[in-house]
Amino acid sequence: MELVEIIKDSSRLFIGDEVGQDYLFDEYVGQAKSVHAVALPLTHEEVVALVKYANEKDLKIIARGAGTGLSGATAPLENELIIDLSKMNKIIDLDLNTMTLTVEPGVQLHEIQEYVESRGFFYPPDPGSKNSTIGGNVATNAGGMRAVKYGVTRDYVRTIRLVLADGRELTVGTLNVKSSSGYDIKDLFIGSEGTLGISTLIQLKVIPLPKVKKSYIIAFDNLLEATRCVNTILHSGIAPTALEFFERDMIQLSEKETGLVFPTKKGHSFLLATFDGDDASFIDQRAGVLKEIADKHEAEDYIILEGQSEKDAWKLRDTLLTAVVNYTEQVTMDETVPIHHIATIYEYTKELEAKYGLKLMSFGHAGDGNLHTCVLRGDIESDSEWHETLDTVLNLLYNKIQELGGLPSAEHGIGIIKKKYFGKMMDPVYLDLMSSIKTSFDPTNRLNPGKLVI
Amino acid sequence: MELVEIIKDSSRLFIGDEVGQDYLFDEYVGQAKSVHAVALPLTHEEVVALVKYANEKDLKIIARGAGTGLSGATAPLENELIIDLSKMNKIIDLDLNTMTLTVEPGVQLHEIQEYVESRGFFYPPDPGSKNSTIGGNVATNAGGMRAVKYGVTRDYVRTIRLVLADGRELTVGTLNVKSSSGYDIKDLFIGSEGTLGISTLIQLKVIPLPKVKKSYIIAFDNLLEATRCVNTILHSGIAPTALEFFERDMIQLSEKETGLVFPTKKGHSFLLATFDGDDASFIDQRAGVLKEIADKHEAEDYIILEGQSEKDAWKLRDTLLTAVVNYTEQVTMDETVPIHHIATIYEYTKELEAKYGLKLMSFGHAGDGNLHTCVLRGDIESDSEWHETLDTVLNLLYNKIQELGGLPSAEHGIGIIKKKYFGKMMDPVYLDLMSSIKTSFDPTNRLNPGKLVI
Incomplete structure (x- = not known):
């Protein structure tokens, strides 16, 4: 079957010279002269057909989403078939029995967050780019701000429907909370950067939405004291949702970028902590412990953020990367x-x-x-x-x-x-095992060759 | 090298007929006529030497700990070399910087729990058999009572030092909290029932010890209503540490076994819930929500357990399996x-x-x-x-x-x-991938053959 028979809608298929520049380069890698084609499937079946086509024509495959990745993992190298999953972007179902959200891989992170939060639930992983797709989040095991309390993408993936390198289909993982039923192949796919399979449906764990949250800044003379304070916080059991650090010089770039003012002139190294929970008294109790810890570590300043000041502080934090990129x-x-x-x-x-x-x-x-x-x-x-x-x-x-x-x-x-x-x-034995896993899943090295696997 | 040169202490080596009956059979499988030998190494190096010996002599290997497994995974089938790790039982270090406990695989679960709790920390996984070894817990991804809040063994394993089938050494996992650095081979080993490698050192995540806990029984007419109540509890965000169920007929067996009396005559299906947290007021607030939920689901009874009554209720719960086995x-x-x-x-x-x-x-x-x-x-x-x-x-x-x-x-x-x-x-494609992983890690099928892998 030819590509035009698989993707009949010409607005979802670009062959050879029709492929736009956006697909040829990315911020990090600029090597590809051309790609074979870019296809934007709408269904699992179209992905299967595309993978079978690539096998017939002996083409390499890159699966990608929004293209917000920061390691060049979805940049083409030479003549690949690019499968862009960004049009497989439907939120299918929030199932309260299993507390899982079923989504297609092209759904963007902010869409997931908005969808579940408006229904009283919470998807905790919070990578920086809210426009990244969940398929990409899974492929990189994306982390983000709330990992210190809630974990990373890996901890919220229940199942992944996959198309394997040879076009076979498999759903890995389970909606059951526990399993000691065979090798954990799901976790092998999470973070495998498109080298072991292509996701076409993802089921995510959601949890009840915490009712309140509040943030705090602690200022220190230097980062060594700040990180000592971090250890004390983690030992105390007060379990912050986020525990970020930054230096004065970076926050100054962010102040210029946003026009906002950072709320303290004291200190050079800062911690930004958030707590969430059932009610304000619970958070205040934990904040009390935080204040004691800050005092013990001779903090220069301790600021309770509320309302607009909390939004501004987080805006300054969230802008750090953009600020330095623009600088x-x-x-x-x-x-x-x-x-x-x-x-x-x-x-x-x-x-x-x-x-x-x-x-x-x-x-x-x-x-x-x-x-x-x-x-x-x-x-x-x-x-x-x-x-x-x-x-x-x-x-x-x-x-x-x-x-x-x-x-x-x-x-x-x-x-x-x-x-x-x-x-x-990395340990050569580890690299060797990675390579043999890759070979046993993808013997013709069809999926995202040249990336990740040594 | 011969076995007697590897394990020079004769109290740690049993060859052929010297092997005791305990090693030949288990509760579940009674097939083995004999095993080649049983060796009880004390060091990683001895394990490596034993694996190399097995390769030279073309012997199959079974690694085992306390022998408390419930699926026959460590029972011999024919002429295996059994590596009993129960003498590698040292607790090496509790490192507060990384909040990890380093142990040898033969350390028993209760020893870990006691060690960390006496120092103000907590290892949450709580499988039924406290005499099981941590190596066995990792090999089966053991679960237990506190999984509903804290997760299972998998969620607390940071690193595993392994001896592979050919005698090569590898440490999988990391003391870093986050990683998007290559395939997750650690999680592949967890739950692999000794078929992919033999652990010789394990680093476990520990968390701060919750300061207080309290338990509650809710009685229902039937299990359907009880499980509906479970869903409401899980949606509410009150996050119980344990949420067990049992039927009247089972608890009666446990009453006979223990001589204790279950604290209510009402109802046929029961939930036993525990909460833990920073202080009593936090738990009382959550228990208040629990009571509302119980009322909403028209529970027959709601009992607050304190002191001896909490101990007795949990003793009755913990005895259920023994009670039915003895019955x-x-x-x-x-x-x-x-x-x-x-x-x-x-x-x-x-x-x-x-x-x-x-x-x-x-x-x-x-x-x-x-x-x-x-x-x-x-x-x-x-x-x-x-x-x-x-x-x-x-x-x-x-x-x-x-x-x-x-x-x-x-x-x-x-x-x-x-x-x-x-x-x-299981899906045949999944079984096929399991089998190819097994082959790529252990091409001569040396480690625990006949178990788990189809």
Whole structure:
């Protein structure tokens, strides 16, 4: 069967030269001269037919959603068939018996959040890009702000209907809460960046919506004291929903970008904490403990955020990445280290800054040990010098991360841009097992070749 | 190298006829005439040497712990080398920076619970057998009482140091809270029942110990109303730590076994709920909501348990399995269905009871949809009739479970005794992927052959 027989609607099929530039490049990878075609299926059956077509024609396949990924995992390399799932965007059902939401992979995160919250339920994962698709969230095991209390995408995926590399169909996972019935193949797919199968239907766990929430800023002289405070908070059992950190220099970029004013002039390193719960008294009790902990760690300031001030503080936080992207050329990492080593990494960035003449800034999810270190071009004028210095600095940073027991990616995935570092950091036996899993699921290396798997 | 060179201490090595009966049979499987040897290593290096020995001599390997498994997964079939890890039983370290406990696989569950709780921390998974080893808990993804709030063993395993089938070593997982760095091989090992690797060191997530807890009994006329109440409880957000159900006939067996008296004469179906939290007022607030829900569902009785009465009620609950085992010959299942189908399964057992003349009793984890249906021999006199009827009834029950979207095992694993039903219930594509994973990890089928994998 030819492509035009599979996707009969010409507005959902672009062949060869018809393919728009948006599909050829992304922010991170600019290698593809052309792709075979882009197809936008509406149904599981169309995806199956596309995969079978690719097998017949011996084409490689890239499945993608909104294209908001940050690791180049959906960028084409050469002549692939791109299956764009963004038109498979229906919310099918919220089932209260199993407390699950059934969605197609092209539904965007903000649509899911709005849909369930308006019905009194809650889908906790909250990655930065609300326009990312749930299919992409699953493929990268996306994290976000609320992971410290609620976990990541992985923790909310109940089932995935998949099309395998050879066109076979399989639903992995279960609506049952517990299972000791065979190998956990579902978790193998989550975070596999499109290399093991293509999702066509996803069932997500939802929970009751917390009734109230409130946020707090704690200001410190330095990040080391801030991260010590994070450990005390986590030991206390007060379980914040979010526990973010950022530095004064980054928040200043965000102030310029938004026109908002950060609510304290004291301190250089900040924690932004949120609590949610059944009622205000529950949160106030926990906030009381938070205040005691802040005092114990000699915080410079402690600010209760309410109403507009809470919205503004979060807006400043949410704008950090955009602010730094708009400020200068840069690379944002999403490394993770055991929580108590956040400050170790930060201090190392200051050493590198002094030594290599570029600028490094940091923010991230303190409660998870997940930093976003931004390597900024700064005053480096020559392109070649910038790329050379960047590579040197990234290598040194990933070495340090490995030394501290960290990993290259907490939530964005490996894709293409982190593959080189990933290959150096991981145990060769692990890489070998990954490769044999890939081979047993996809012996012709049809799905997203060149990404993730070494 | 010969076995006596690997394990030089003769008290830790039994060869051929020296092997005790305890290793040859278990409660569920009685097929093995002999095993090659039983070795009790003390170190990772000894395990590696034993695996290499088995490769040289082309022996199959069974790794086991306390032998408390309920699916025959560690029973020998023919001439295996048994690696008994119960002497690798050291608690290595509680690290407060990463909030992880490092243990050897032979440490027993109760030792872990006592160790961390005495230090103000909490390891939530709570499978029935406190004498089971943590290695076995990981191998079966053991569940237990507190899964409804806290999840199962899988949710608390951070890393596993493994010896693979060919003797290579690998640590899977990470002490980092988040990861999008490659395939999730850790979760593949959890619940793989010794077929993919042998654990020699395990790092577990611990959380702050809740300061107070309190339990409640709600009595209903029938299980259908009880399970409707369960759904309302789960939607309310009051998040019980445990939410168990049992029937009057089972609790009567437990009363005889313990000499204790169940605290209400009203009702036939019961929920036993526990809440934990920071302080009494938090629990009382949630209990208030629980009482409202009980009233709404026209409960026959609502009892607040405190002090001795709470201990007694939980003793009665914890004794259910022993009570039925001591009462008569029986088979206990650990099936799981979507929560709202608990009553459907129960009603079906009553149909089967009427039709086949044996007795079926039920209890289990209502908040997880995890039943323990006990098929009792009752008045069937002839052995052959009992086995025939049992097989017919189990087949019908597993068919019904499959029809309702359930699974054969929630927490005990498949092992040998559920393999036949597992093979019928699961998607052939899934079984095929399981088999290819097994082959790529263990091409000579050396690790626990005959168990789990079809």
